Amino acid sequence: MLKKKMLKALNKQINAEMYSSYLYLSMESYFQSVSLGGFAGWMRSQVQEELYHGMKFYDYVNERGGKVTLEAIDKPDADWKTPLEAFEHILEHEQMVTSLINSLMDLAAKEQDHATKIFLQWFVSEQVEEEASVGEVVDKLRLIQDNSSGLFFLDAELGKRTFTLPQKDD
Ligand code: FEO
Secondary structure, eight states, X not given: OOOHHHHHHHHHHHHHHHHHXXXXXXXXXXXXXXXXXXXHHHHHHHHHHHHHHHHHHHHHHHHTTOOOOOOOOOOOOOOOSSHHHHHXXXXXXXXXXXXXXXXXXXXXXXXXXXXXXXXXXXXXXXXXXXXXXXXXXXXXXXHHTTOHHHHHXXXXXXXXXXXXXXXXXX
């Protein structure tokens, strides 16, 4: 059984993951509006990945006998001046999510909730990957600057990404 504080914090994280999904969906729409289909496709994969994260927390709360309580999802930003600005925004966002996961881990340690610590381990590693993949695109966009052929090349590269539902425990 989850302790009250832990349950509240995990419920809050479900909302944060759902907001992440919503933010990426808003970015997909932005990239579609500027005809960068590869970037938009990359965002769609990220939308699905964040939903998967949210559902992973949802299932865990249920598994531990807790009740999931859903809250309103904040309105995401809708426009960015450049692809670089959008990716800098999500890098900052992912760094914030990393700090949320770290705080959850601190709380689980404080509450001596060993099962939740083990559960959160997956997210600690996942955030390393998330920050690295977004950071790589930020670096490339900084190199490209205003070079449109560089941008089209990157658009094609990002468009290759697909989301496959991870196996349980992956
Ligand atoms: Fe669910 Fe991008 O962190």
